[in-house]
Amino acid sequence: MHIGIFRLIRLFLASLFLQSSWSFHSLQSLGFLVTVMGGIDRKKRKFLLQNGRFFFNTHPYMAGFIIGAVLRGIEQENDFESLKKHIMVSQSAFASFGDTFFWHTIRPGLSIMAVLIGLKCGVLGPLLFLVIYNLIHLFFRFYGFIAGYERGWDVVFVLKEKRFLVIQQIFEALGALVTGLLPLILIKNMNALFIIPLSGIFLVFLWKKVAPILILTFVFILVIINLILL
Amino acid sequence: MNILLLALIGALLLLDKYAFGEFGLSQPVIAGTIIGSLCGDVATGIFIGALFQMVFLANLPIGKDVPPDAQAAGIAGAGSYFILKETNQSEPNLMVVVLVGILISVLGSLLDTMVRRVNEKLFYQFLRDNRKLYACHFTGLFFSFLRGMILFLPTFLFVNLLKAPPILQTDYNKEFLLIVIVSLGIANGIYLYLKRESFYFLILGVLCTLVFFVL
Incomplete structure (x- = not known):
């Protein structure tokens, strides 16, 4: 057929x-x-x-x-x-x-x-x-x-x-x-080392089934902290 | 680019999420590339798309589950960036893009739920009169399109009114977000592949990266 x-x-x-x-x-x-x-x-x-x-x-x-x-x-x-x-x-x-x-x-x-x-x-x-x-x-x-x-x-x-x-x-x-x-x-400099703690934090979020929206809010807070520290 | 046109393109791209085709065009990294190329800056389009792609990577649509709207967040984020860039005539703050993404992913998911509830009424309409099969089915497509317009048009109009202050050291801001993107990617990768045989390939990738960094 x-x-x-x-x-x-x-x-x-x-x-x-x-x-x-x-x-x-x-x-x-x-x-x-x-x-x-x-x-x-x-x-x-x-x-x-x-x-x-x-x-x-x-x-x-x-x-x-x-x-x-x-x-x-x-x-x-x-x-x-x-x-x-x-x-x-x-x-x-x-x-x-x-x-x-x-x-x-x-x-x-x-x-x-x-x-x-x-x-x-x-x-x-x-x-x-x-x-x-x-x-x-x-x-x-x-x-x-x-x-x-x-x-x-x-x-x-x-x-x-x-x-x-x-x-x-x-x-x-x-x-x-x-x-x-x-x-x-990433650009080869010391800032690249930040990926180690950040990946760890995000991994914990994923394992704890934290909602993506909260992860995005966390990213937003990180951007603000980054701006303040500038 | 014209706001109405951008909202229209966004709404059409959003149809690809589930209402038509599912070719992957609505995936944030692809939608960001398309919007970026239409607005004359593909690299930034990919960058914004990549951020949202990585945030929502492990957020998989299974069965009846309606997860936060990653696709809408990516489209709204990229669109807002280019509108801000055009109205302020300067490099916009990526913070606004993240904020728009957060709001739209929540709003998108709520509207998605609403559209699916409205579609229920279409099904009952069909049950009452089965000659209306095609009309009921394709009205659902129209509602999905309408959802995109309701999401993007007011968002882009609002963003257009914003007078963002000129941002200092945008390059540093971008470099920081790049670190966030990579970290999210690694976390998602470990989360997805840890219990599988392919985890050895992840270790191989890390070793290659280390060799590259050392050399």
Whole structure:
């Protein structure tokens, strides 16, 4: 079974708006329906609108895997209740994978790299971030629809593929390495030694789960103290 | 740059946070670069973006959680800096940028919560009449855009009225903030990678840095 290039593009464009109407109660339900509607023929749309009223929430980049499988299920005229059960189970698995893979690994690693290269070499850092991040992100968006449609609900086993684990490990290593290299952007003088106590204080804040807003307030106080001491 | 245009660009960038695409354009370091390049000073744009990126790095959006709005803080901080620079015709104090960032990250998170509550009403509207699916869904996108305009336009108009006193030794101020950025980055890195195998790479990075400093 092949999804077809035009349908894939339609689904991809619709999935960019997946979270446009995100709310605490309905989560991504409307976005999910709008995306699925873009992938089925007109006759089945009415049926979906009447039966597709349920709550949907997963990682936005991973939604394609589930939506692809749903499209296959609808085309094979699967019972809608069983589709709902599959959606409920798989959305948590994909959400958990996406959070770890993108939010905990790729984005922080690339952000630190963008800051390091950006402060040292200018626009190259942010550009690298955008290119690498979107290559991976767009791959998941497109591949998700294709894999979901071709494999049906077995698509959940994609999460166990070794290549994704390898990518995750590469970005963890990259993030850790560039963190160690961060002091390179400082000017070589005695003031640079301030990073040792400051990093310690910030680390304690992070471990104690201090709100970022308080960390920013602490930075503000430091700037004032710095101005007074001038 | 025109304040209205800057607010418009800010609101469009903020859509990338979750309402459209999520290409990473709203990440503070990227948004700072974009605003900086539009205002003719990419280096400062990256600098301000980097500060907010590092503060909010470990602040990850999981599930229904609405963390402080790092993206809005970065956009408002960079925008305010360039507005101050244009109106005062001198290098503005970075303290103002940090202060604007603090206020906007709180305000942004509150408005975010409000928009998500308003979106609930759109969902119920859809439940009453399922022909309104597209209208309800894309109205949510409009509300997200409106949130950006409500955040940035008054902020930039207010900042435009400020007559900041000329600041002494801006370079020293910048050097100090650079130390803060690096410290935040290291703390976040240790926090994120400490319990993972990749921690050895962090030590490798530190060793490389030490070699560079000694040489």
